[in-house]
Amino acid sequence: KPIYEHATASGTRTLWVVFVIMLISAAAFTAMSWRIPVSKRLYHILTTLITIIAAISYFGMATKHGVNYNHTRKTESHKHVPDTHQEIYREVYWARYVDWSLTTPLLLLDLCFLAGISGAHIFMAVLADLVMILTGLFAAYGGERSGQKWGWYTIACIAFLVIIWHLVVNGRITAQAKGSKVGKFFAAISLYTILIWTAYPIIWGVADGSRILSVNQEIMAYAILDVLAKPVFGFWLLFTHAKLPETGVEL
Numbered sequence: 673k674p675i676y677e678h679a680t681a682s683g684t685r686t687l688w689v690v691f692v693i694m695l696i697s698a699a700a701f702t703a704m705s706w707r708i709p710v711s712k713r714l715y716h717i718l719t720t721l722i723t724i725i726a727a728i729s730y731f732g733m734a735t736k737h738g739v740n741y742n743h744t745r746k747t748e749s750h751k752h753v754p755d756t757h758q759e760i761y762r763e764v765y766w767a768r769y770v771d772w773s774l775t776t777p778l779l780l781l782d783l784c785f786l787a788g789i790s791g792a793h794i795f796m797a798v799l800a801d802l803v804m805i806l807t808g809l810f811a812a813y814g815g816e817r818s819g820q821k822w823g824w825y826t827i828a829c830i831a832f833l834v835i836i837w838h839l840v841v842n843g844r845i846t847a848q849a850k851g852s853k854v855g856k857f858f859a860a861i862s863l864y865t866i867l868i869w870t871a872y873p874i875i876w877g878v879a880d881g882s883r884i885l886s887v888n889q890e891i892m893a894y895a896i897l898d899v900l901a902k903p904v905f906g907f908w909l910l911f912t913h914a915k916l917p918e919t920g921v922e923l
């Protein structure tokens with residue numbers, strides 16, 4: 673009979689907790705933006721949008737709308753006896769990919785404006801990011817045997833390397849040109865971003881990919897990463913921006 677891998681009540685509770693954290697962060701970022709002129713609110717607007725979109729996506733996942741099952745069939749071959757088949761249905765939270773396709777470009781915009789990267793390079797980084805998230809979504813629905821799943825995963829990882837290149841090589845040079853304080857801050861927050869973002873494909877590999885993690889454990893791992901990548905990142909960026917006028921971008 674088929675195996676169903678799905679979240680239990682504790683997984684759903686985690687999703688609601690992150691929903692609330694994202695809402696509170698969005699409210700805090702909005703309140704922080706009221707204290708400065710409208711023309712100087714670029715980072716505040718981006719960072720607020722990032723947490724609002726995440727809250728919406730978590731609402732979808734917690735209410736079981738942004739979820740469905742991926743069906744895979746595992747065949748085991750035996751000597752002298754007929755092959756056995758195992759049907760596995762595992763929950764895929766596709767709402768994450770909708771969230772990421774919007775919020776990871778916005779996070780990149782935050783970093784690109786901070787570093788002063790040129791428009792053409794920003795465009796390429798955002799395109800690579802969209803390729804990464806879309807091919808990651810295809811991987812999540814890929815079949816086990818045909819190489820779909822890990823093929824898409826590999827393509828997504830290559831796109832991820834393109835993003836890292838833009839931040840590390842390009843961003844570091846332009847940020848340094850804005851002064852050593854901006855250069856240092858960009859080096860720190862971009863390293864933080866790269867470390868957190870790199871954990872996503874690792875979690876994907878052991879959760880959706882190899883199914884070593886249960887669905888509940890997967891929810892918990894992404895919950896921690898999402899809070900680090902969005903609210904914690906946002907507070908760090910906005911508080912430092914307030915102290916470092918050289919980071920400013922006029923709208």
Ligand code: RET
Nearest residue numbers: 808828829832869872873876898901902
């Ligand atoms: C996937 C799987 C395929 C390979 C790669 C991935 C990368 C995902 C990343 C996600 C970042 C998400 C963030 C969310 C905001 O909170 C799609 C997991 C490379 C880097 C920062």
